[in-house]
Amino acid sequence: MAERVRVALDAMGGDNAPGEQIKGAVESLKLTDNVQVILVGQEEVIRRELEKYEYDKDRIQIRNATEVIETGEPPVNAIRKKKDSSIVVAEKMIRAGEADAFVSSGSTGAVLAGGQLLVGRIKGVERAALGILMPTLSGISLMIDCGANVDARPEHMVQFAKMGTIYYREMIGKQSPTVGLINIGVEEDKGNALTKATYPLLKECAGINFIGNVEPREVPNGAADIYVTEAFAGNSILKTYEGTAGAMMKLIKGSFMKNLKSKLGALLVKDSLKETFKIMDATEYGGAPMLGLNGLVCKTHGNASYKEVSHAILQSVNFTERHLTDKIRTAILSEEE
Amino acid sequence: MAERVRVALDAMGGDNAPGEQIKGAVESLKLTDNVQVILVGQEEVIRRELEKYEYDKDRIQIRNATEVIETGEPPVNAIRKKKDSSIVVAEKMIRAGEADAFVSSGSTGAVLAGGQLLVGRIKGVERAALGILMPTLSGISLMIDCGANVDARPEHMVQFAKMGTIYYREMIGKQSPTVGLINIGVEEDKGNALTKATYPLLKECAGINFIGNVEPREVPNGAADIYVTEAFAGNSILKTYEGTAGAMMKLIKGSFMKNLKSKLGALLVKDSLKETFKIMDATEYGGAPMLGLNGLVCKTHGNASYKEVSHAILQSVNFTERHLTDKIRTAILSEEE
Numbered sequence: 001m002a003e004r005v006r007v008a009l010d011a012m013g014g015d016n017a018p019g020e021q022i023k024g025a026v027e028s029l030k031l032t033d034n035v036q037v038i039l040v041g042q043e044e045v046i047r048r049e050l051e052k053y054e055y056d057k058d059r060i061q062i063r064n065a066t067e068v069i070e071t072g073e074p075p076v077n078a079i080r081k082k083k084d085s086s087i088v089v090a091e092k093m094i095r096a097g098e099a100d101a102f103v104s105s106g107s108t109g110a111v112l113a114g115g116q117l118l119v120g121r122i123k124g125v126e127r128a129a130l131g132i133l134m135p136t137l138s139g140i141s142l143m144i145d146c147g148a149n150v151d152a153r154p155e156h157m158v159q160f161a162k163m164g165t166i167y168y169r170e171m172i173g174k175q176s177p178t179v180g181l182i183n184i185g186v187e188e189d190k191g192n193a194l195t196k197a198t199y200p201l202l203k204e205c206a207g208i209n210f211i212g213n214v215e216p217r218e219v220p221n222g223a224a225d226i227y228v229t230e231a232f233a234g235n236s237i238l239k240t241y242e243g244t245a246g247a248m249m250k251l252i253k254g255s256f257m258k259n260l261k262s263k264l265g266a267l268l269v270k271d272s273l274k275e276t277f278k279i280m281d282a283t284e285y286g287g288a289p290m291l292g293l294n295g296l297v298c299k300t301h302g303n304a305s306y307k308e309v310s311h312a313i314l315q316s317v318n319f320t321e322r323h324l325t326d327k328i329r330t331a332i333l334s335e336e337e
Numbered sequence: 338m339a340e341r342v343r344v345a346l347d348a349m350g351g352d353n354a355p356g357e358q359i360k361g362a363v364e365s366l367k368l369t370d371n372v373q374v375i376l377v378g379q380e381e382v383i384r385r386e387l388e389k390y391e392y393d394k395d396r397i398q399i400r401n402a403t404e405v406i407e408t409g410e411p412p413v414n415a416i417r418k419k420k421d422s423s424i425v426v427a428e429k430m431i432r433a434g435e436a437d438a439f440v441s442s443g444s445t446g447a448v449l450a451g452g453q454l455l456v457g458r459i460k461g462v463e464r465a466a467l468g469i470l471m472p473t474l475s476g477i478s479l480m481i482d483c484g485a486n487v488d489a490r491p492e493h494m495v496q497f498a499k500m501g502t503i504y505y506r507e508m509i510g511k512q513s514p515t516v517g518l519i520n521i522g523v524e525e526d527k528g529n530a531l532t533k534a535t536y537p538l539l540k541e542c543a544g545i546n547f548i549g550n551v552e553p554r555e556v557p558n559g560a561a562d563i564y565v566t567e568a569f570a571g572n573s574i575l576k577t578y579e580g581t582a583g584a585m586m587k588l589i590k591g592s593f594m595k596n597l598k599s600k601l602g603a604l605l606v607k608d609s610l611k612e613t614f615k616i617m618d619a620t621e622y623g624g625a626p627m628l629g630l631n632g633l634v635c636k637t638h639g640n641a642s643y644k645e646v647s648h649a650i651l652q653s654v655n656f657t658e659r660h661l662t663d664k665i666r667t668a669i670l671s672e673e674e
Binding site: 072074109147187218220231232235240241247248250254255258266267269271272273276 | 587592
């Protein structure tokens, strides 16, 4: 039997670490046979937590890392100083070929900075970008970049579109996914300096299926398979999407509790609502991969549950099995010829 | 009796023009005694539409304007070429002192370009900004700039904060509204070049109640009274907010129709849900004023209903009664001393 995919999991990062992280690791073994999880973090803490579960001991290991990077720390500084932190140790494992992928719910800044500095970019990739799969009314869309590079340049945006296309094709299985440029207007000449300069480049770019500008209002409807954008806008749209959905759920729940009549009605619509909202459950899609690195770094939400963690591990296995890093490398190399 | 506030209404602009516009004008007379509406557009079309209603003939006039600017037209070009369009005629009326305010549901680009070119900026205002009142879980917030200036500079953002504070104070009646800088992280050093440069300026700015960075996820919760941002992000957040709320409503309605049980439940929760969602109804707040001009230009959604139009007219009356243009002028002048 071939070797299993080795996923290093940050056992210390995230609002619910290490509990949800370790539960997610155990859970992931049930989702796929082809994974080996290496829990990176404080050995004693991890061991104590692991004792709660029954699992295949051959498929979960521990790599000790004594330090923890907190969310508030300046990322580059933290990466440089805390050499024995779970993030630094795990990212060095990828570089050394000791792991195929790294999943973390910890400090986004530190995970990304480490991705650039320790794992390193694929030759020819100018900026690695964070892509996230978002559920929409008509399927799944990828938002790239949703948080890695602010102040991106037009050439970077073209690479985001290429890397996003490869990722979407392989992970979702659609041969020629549509690419929309996030913009505050649909006409070609609309937008800011960045979108105006990016539009013609995307239009002429071979190997992507560019459909023009897409307004943020259309994002929840799934107007394109891939939304290309710079990180400030991408992150703002993603977070507004999540925040608004959360606020609406609060409102709905509040209105159900208003009186006896509404409480009774709520009992009757509950199952149907639950089923409907399941399609909008982002945790099904795991984490956000950082595309363009020499190996996979995958970031989940800071408050990830075990379910999101286990799906991010599964996603990392799929990514590795499909040789996505090599495929991105080939695509980027070919543009330099 | 003092003269009434004169509001010029673009009878030709908007997806539902002239029907909803004219109905909105008639409706507005019931909302306040202190308004005189001047319908600007093709006289014959307006006259035919007006015949459907009973109203005080002294309080609605018509100003003929034969041309119509379409949404797709390049804004500055349209303003320059179509001199007899409703937008150009109405904005010139403001400049000439023949109207106090202009409400339009037409081409945002043309309304804004005309605002700068025909109405003109208050001396000292570097960029006029579009502010919009958004309902949130904890009240009402103002997003400024939500669409007028892309690629704004830090100094512009400070003026947005000042103008927004005056507008919010007068319209909502809160003496010292909180100001948050929209950013993709809460710490001072987070964000892009623009937010990093803007943060210290807002921190030192007298006369505003700056509370630091606010992440877009917190916008629906009403984390600040005023959200200061550059237009690309502001518009993206606003449109994502609206789009997500719309998508969720579609999902909810769909789930209610799923089967007999859910249909029955829907009947029971309907009233309570309706009441709850009323607080999130943006049309209650009228349109988005362009702050910083020598007179009020107010933009509604393109698909505005008569209700939104009538509320925008009422809002324009409040704006004028409270001498907001003068108050903004005084605040901006004082910074030059």
